[in-house]
Amino acid sequence: MTGEHDGAVTRPDAPPGRTGRPPRTSRAQILAAARRILERDGWEKLTIRRLAAEAGVATMTLYHHVRDREDLLIQLINELADQLPPPDLSGDPRDRIVAAATSMHDALAAWPWAAEVLTTDGFLSRLGESALRVVEAIVAGAVDHGCTPAQAVHVYRSIWYYTVGEILVRANSRHRRAGDGRPAEGATLFSGPDPSLGDLDPSHQPHLAAIGDRWGVLAAQDTYPEGLRAFVDGLLARAGSPEPGGPAP
Amino acid sequence: MTGEHDGAVTRPDAPPGRTGRPPRTSRAQILAAARRILERDGWEKLTIRRLAAEAGVATMTLYHHVRDREDLLIQLINELADQLPPPDLSGDPRDRIVAAATSMHDALAAWPWAAEVLTTDGFLSRLGESALRVVEAIVAGAVDHGCTPAQAVHVYRSIWYYTVGEILVRANSRHRRAGDGRPAEGATLFSGPDPSLGDLDPSHQPHLAAIGDRWGVLAAQDTYPEGLRAFVDGLLARAGSPEPGGPAP
DNA sequence: GTTACTTTTCATACATGTACCAAAACTCAT
DNA sequence: ATGAGTTTTGGTACATGTATGAAAAGTAAC
Numbered sequence: 001m002t003g004e005h006d007g008a009v010t011r012p013d014a015p016p017g018r019t020g021r022p023p024r025t026s027r028a029q030i031l032a033a034a035r036r037i038l039e040r041d042g043w044e045k046l047t048i049r050r051l052a053a054e055a056g057v058a059t060m061t062l063y064h065h066v067r068d069r070e071d072l073l074i075q076l077i078n079e080l081a082d083q084l085p086p087p088d089l090s091g092d093p094r095d096r097i098v099a100a101a102t103s104m105h106d107a108l109a110a111w112p113w114a115a116e117v118l119t120t121d122g123f124l125s126r127l128g129e130s131a132l133r134v135v136e137a138i139v140a141g142a143v144d145h146g147c148t149p150a151q152a153v154h155v156y157r158s159i160w161y162y163t164v165g166e167i168l169v170r171a172n173s174r175h176r177r178a179g180d181g182r183p184a185e186g187a188t189l190f191s192g193p194d195p196s197l198g199d200l201d202p203s204h205q206p207h208l209a210a211i212g213d214r215w216g217v218l219a220a221q222d223t224y225p226e227g228l229r230a231f232v233d234g235l236l237a238r239a240g241s242p243e244p245g246g247p248a249p
Numbered sequence: 250m251t252g253e254h255d256g257a258v259t260r261p262d263a264p265p266g267r268t269g270r271p272p273r274t275s276r277a278q279i280l281a282a283a284r285r286i287l288e289r290d291g292w293e294k295l296t297i298r299r300l301a302a303e304a305g306v307a308t309m310t311l312y313h314h315v316r317d318r319e320d321l322l323i324q325l326i327n328e329l330a331d332q333l334p335p336p337d338l339s340g341d342p343r344d345r346i347v348a349a350a351t352s353m354h355d356a357l358a359a360w361p362w363a364a365e366v367l368t369t370d371g372f373l374s375r376l377g378e379s380a381l382r383v384v385e386a387i388v389a390g391a392v393d394h395g396c397t398p399a400q401a402v403h404v405y406r407s408i409w410y411y412t413v414g415e416i417l418v419r420a421n422s423r424h425r426r427a428g429d430g431r432p433a434e435g436a437t438l439f440s441g442p443d444p445s446l447g448d449l450d451p452s453h454q455p456h457l458a459a460i461g462d463r464w465g466v467l468a469a470q471d472t473y474p475e476g477l478r479a480f481v482d483g484l485l486a487r488a489g490s491p492e493p494g495g496p497a498p
Numbered sequence: 499g500t501t502a503c504t505t506t507t508c509a510t511a512c513a514t515g516t517a518c519c520a521a522a523a524c525t526c527a528t
Numbered sequence: 529a530t531g532a533g534t535t536t537t538g539g540t541a542c543a544t545g546t547a548t549g550a551a552a553a554g555t556a557a558c
Contacts, residue, residue: 020505165414234483269535270524
């Protein structure tokens with residue numbers, strides 16, 4: 001509460017003209033070691049201690065290059081986002097929005113550990129240019145469709161909530177229960193359906209009970225991008241009118 | 250990896266006719282102790298060790314009443330859900346859906362720790378009757394509006410993704426950073442806006458940069474229930490037609 | 499070279515969730 | 529009452545993230 005890790009923390013990489021001891025380990029080396037662990041052992045093995053060992057430094061040394069584990073993951077996300085193809089910025093605005101959201105979704109599905117961090121309040125301000133391109137594409141699409149800035153932000157946020165919710169419910173949770181090590185198969189995260197609800201009491205939950213065994217199958221279906229389009233339509237139908245969820249200041 | 254905590258675990262409360270030593274501590278006592286900690290010290294203090302101390306048993310004894318921490322939280326959620334008012338099941342289906350979703354959202358906003366657990370795959374099957382009432386209300390509303398069962402499941406899932414995404418991004422994350430103890434003020438979780446994006450390069454992210462300082466204000470606006478309604482409209486517009494995100498089997 | 503100062507490095511410590519296992523405690527059939 | 533079987537209990541141990549603060553290692557001024 002009092003001490004705030006008082007020393008110099010998380011220098012970008014080369015502090016301008018300070019004087020002290022030069023770092024033996026660079027931020028790039030640490031990120032490289034992290035990527036090595038990710039590829040070799042799976043993301044569940046990416047712990048601070050293991051990373052330090054992989055980088056050949058003491059555990060706490062890492063904390064001079066990253067603020068905390070969360071910061072490490074965000075830096076990794078930004079590195080990985082650099083490899084995403086830039087989103088399309090021309091054509092039908094609605095298509096662009098769906099395409100950008102889908103690309104965001106697919107990236108997260110491939111890196112489920114990233115979702116762990118992307119629920120952090122204010123994470124947007126820590127994203128790099130590559131990751132922000134997707135956000136920009138969605139907002140631009142909404143504005144081009146006729147949304148006010150306030151509405152465009154609302155469109156982006158709704159899509160983001162939907163996306164991160166899907167990822168967390170479907171992908172991340174599977175990893176939490178996976179038990180040991182690596183993801184089951186990496187990309188095909190959506191294999192295990194929700195369980196059957198067939199044993200419900202029809203007098204209490206008639207509709208759920210009626211769906212019963214089919215729930216698992218239905219709930220396992222992918223919702224990207226077709227399912228997304230439906231509610232993007234709903235969001236965009238409000239374009240131009242006031243009150244998209246609150247008045248603009 | 251090999252041993253699976255082999256003994257009998259997580260007996261509901263009174264196993265039918267088994268023989269062994271009777272438990273000195275009941276599941277109800279443990280849940281009561283957990284609620285006491287929640288109220289007195291805030292949810293961040295609800296650790297397994299502290300709970301054991303509060304209940305007056307050794308740490309590992311808890312694991313005979315709950316499978317793990319996650320299980321404990323789910324049992325708590327079910328207890329708390331019992332106090333929710335039952336959702337309305339008559340009237341305009343669209344209104345019912347929005348009302349049920351809003352009630353679900355408000356409950357989660359009040360218990361941010363619950364979201365930690367509700368991204369677990371298959372959590373639906375561990376919900377009690379009270380919590381399931383909300384799910385039933387949403388599915389029933391969709392069916393009454395003319396959705397096929399497959400579409401109704403899709404509507405529910407979309408709403409759920411959106412809701413849990415919002416909660417995790419806006420509420421849960423704030424708690425993760427809060428540092429010590431209790432939520433800032435309990436119900437009003439949505440006080441701290443996303444940071445400004447005003448320092449972006451307009452040549453790279455023109456739309457985001459244009460929104461700039463206003464981003465924080467806009468992103469802090471509540472999206473329930475008005476924002477939800479917009480995309481529920483979009484989802485329900487598909488009612489009756491095939492392919493709501495995949496064909497029904 | 500010596501001194502003062504800054505920064506990096508890392509050993510130690512603590513709280514956490516929980517696996518493992520041995521001992522205790524109880525019921526029931528005999 | 530005794531022995532067999534079963535369950536509960538809790539001590540010990542490990543991996544985790546990270547706070548703290550001392551020691552080491554460099555640079556700059558003299």
